[in-house]
Amino acid sequence: MPCHDSPDLEKLDLITVLRALADPIRLDIVQRLYGLGEANCAALIGSRPKSSMSHHFQVLRESGILHTRIEGVQHHNSLRLQELEARFPGLMASILGNIEAGQLRRQTSS
């Protein structure tokens, strides 16, 4: 099962994780991925250039937030929720919880 290397649990750095999350596009990717469970890049891109998105996926991978499983041509991405919870307890829950609240706000205010 080929895949991109993901950093070890103990090497995850809080600053790096926060920086990775502190970008609207990447936070959006994380949000969608949480809803989808697993998705290839195309499903998360929208209309942006591939090179831009590849950059954001790289940042998310290197920070340890997501894992990429390569299957043929497709790259299947998923959040490393369990590892993140073990390393930074409560962090992703608070981020994703707020995302859910944000979605709710947007839905009900239209």
Add this chain to the structure above:
Amino acid sequence: MPCHDSPDLEKLDLITVLRALADPIRLDIVQRLYGLGEANCAALIGSRPKSSMSHHFQVLRESGILHTRIEGVQHHNSLRLQELEARFPGLMASILGNIEAGQLRRQTSS
């Protein structure tokens, strides 16, 4: 009781907060402030130039993370933990929890 303006609770933005936290110096300020409760700038600066630190305090204030109460010449800073908890439940707890774990690691690995 003069003070710097702090943004309203509902105006706090997750991206902005994450960006403010995703800097080593600012995360360190937040860490110390959590331990101290309230402190003036001098107690949090270390040996860095005042203008640099003033910048970081500004970022933390504008993101809504800290509140500055002005008393005479001194500026007393404190984390807005209650507001942050109300707006982004669990976020600061996870950040500060990890900081505590980080301190522990540093202390025991020396």
Add this chain to the structure above:
DNA sequence: TCCATAGTTCGACAACGATCGAACCATAGA
């Protein structure tokens, strides 16, 4: 009134990060 203290503002510079086109690579299918 003069000076020290505590912090802000300004301006310049450097470093970093986001963006995106173009070229590239690997796999799958015809």
Add this chain to the structure above:
DNA sequence: TCTATGGTTCGATCGTTGTCGAACTATGGA
């Protein structure tokens, strides 16, 4: 073997952010 697909890599550009000295402001004390 040829081509399409799904992503990566490279390199350039550009806006943002961190850094820091110098000047400035405001308060309090002598």
